[in-house]
Amino acid sequence: MTAPANPAPSARRLRTRATLLAVLGEHGTLSRAEISRLTGLSRSAVSSAVTDLLDEGLAGETTATTATGRGRRAAAVTLRRAHALVLAFDFGHTHVTAAVADTTGALLGEATAHLDVDNHPREVLDAARTLADRALAAAGHTLDAITAVAAGIPGALDTRTNVVRAPSTLSQWIGMDPAAELGRLFGRPVTVGNDAEMGARGERAHSDGQAVNDLIYVKASTGIGAGLLLDGRIYRGASGISGEIGHIQLPDTGTWCRCGNRGCLESVASIVEVRRRLAHVLSPGARESVELPPLGELAAVPAAARVIGEAGRTIGRVLADLVNCLNPAAIVIGGELGLAGAPLIHGIRESVDRYAQPAVAEAVEIRASRLGLRSELYGAVDAAVAAAVAG
Numbered sequence: 001m002t003a004p005a006n007p008a009p010s011a012r013r014l015r016t017r018a019t020l021l022a023v024l025g026e027h028g029t030l031s032r033a034e035i036s037r038l039t040g041l042s043r044s045a046v047s048s049a050v051t052d053l054l055d056e057g058l059a060g061e062t063t064a065t066t067a068t069g070r071g072r073r074a075a076a077v078t079l080r081r082a083h084a085l086v087l088a089f090d091f092g093h094t095h096v097t098a099a100v101a102d103t104t105g106a107l108l109g110e111a112t113a114h115l116d117v118d119n120h121p122r123e124v125l126d127a128a129r130t131l132a133d134r135a136l137a138a139a140g141h142t143l144d145a146i147t148a149v150a151a152g153i154p155g156a157l158d159t160r161t162n163v164v165r166a167p168s169t170l171s172q173w174i175g176m177d178p179a180a181e182l183g184r185l186f187g188r189p190v191t192v193g194n195d196a197e198m199g200a201r202g203e204r205a206h207s208d209g210q211a212v213n214d215l216i217y218v219k220a221s222t223g224i225g226a227g228l229l230l231d232g233r234i235y236r237g238a239s240g241i242s243g244e245i246g247h248i249q250l251p252d253t254g255t256w257c258r259c260g261n262r263g264c265l266e267s268v269a270s271i272v273e274v275r276r277r278l279a280h281v282l283s284p285g286a287r288e289s290v291e292l293p294p295l296g297e298l299a300a301v302p303a304a305a306r307v308i309g310e311a312g313r314t315i316g317r318v319l320a321d322l323v324n325c326l327n328p329a330a331i332v333i334g335g336e337l338g339l340a341g342a343p344l345i346h347g348i349r350e351s352v353d354r355y356a357q358p359a360v361a362e363a364v365e366i367r368a369s370r371l372g373l374r375s376e377l378y379g380a381v382d383a384a385v386a387a388a389v390a391g
């Protein structure tokens with residue numbers, strides 16, 4: 001999707017867009033003047049919203065198909081696949097969410113299951129089918145209404161072969177082609193990308209009306225990966241495995257990583273490590289694994305905030321190099337660690353200010369995702385809509 005050149009305030013823009021999609025969905029083909037008359041929106045508001053829809057490929061324009069009141073032929077706007085619905089999946093390490101959405105990106109139905117995704121690919125695919133049926137039922141539709149499917153998976157996907165590669169937390173998925181497997185289940189073309197890439201797409205699609213062309217989305221969870229939106233495009237790299245920042249080495253750490261190296265970022269700052277340290281700080285000496293309150297609440301406890309801030313500074317040390325290299329406008333932190341909020345973001349900011357060049361550090365906004373844990377799901381919706389519109 002192309003971001004508009006002159007974005008209006010988001011809420012109004014989204015309302016205008018929804019109104020246009022509704023009126024075009026109802027009437028089929030309309031001139032701009034007719035849209036303005038039917039919706040009560042100003043000609044300029046209609047014109048700018050139509051331009052957005054044309055840019056995004058959601059609408060097409062034809063000339064000499066609609067006569068205006070004065071008998072003059074005017075350009076007419078038609079919604080492409082007005083009633084197309086898409087199916088989107090967010091695969092995490094311990095959950096799968098399915099959602100049904102329309103081409104505006106609005107979610108119509110949703111279903112989630114918690115299960116061991118990494119170790120049981122077959123069961124996960126069965127669950128995907130069941131969850132899709134539940135999401136479709138919630139939306140009041142059947143699979144017949146779905147024109148495209150997209151999924152984000154928490155592992156490295158080789159775009160040359162479509163198969164899952166190591167280093168991957170999805171060890172039982174290595175060598176599998178998730179797009180082909182899901183395609184067999186649903187009988188539709190399926191777009192699959194890694195979760196961080198989908199997160200970057202989700203953040204762009206819900207960027208509050210701001211044009212975002214250079215954004216780094218960090219999924220900070222069991223693994224730590226980055227989705228790179230560069231110059232308005234998702235950057236996947238030569239074989240689709242860009243953004244593996246979890247395996248960038250930190251100086252002065254000797255912790256073994258699951259990739260076989262020592263001192264990787266995710267071996268010291270993954271949610272698993274942060275939780276382990278929080279448990280140690282909050283319940284020193286506890287032998288059993290401790291049930292921790294949600295990270296967002298812990299941020300208010302000074303000792304916990306220190307642990308979280310330290311993880312932020314560690315992640316920020318790696319992000320500072322990325323900031324030096326790519327000069328992004330925004331870094332958005334998602335994943336479970338992103339829910340820790342202020343202490344984490346302050347820690348990251350501190351390291352970026354300390355280690356990145358002042359001019360690039362100053363240019364980057366660093367924030368937690370406003371979508372909570374849903375950036376990946378919204379990104380998968382965005383990818384499915386793009387496929388539906390192109391198809």
Ligand SMILES: [Zn+2]
Nearest residue numbers: 247257259264
């Ligand atoms: Zn590693």
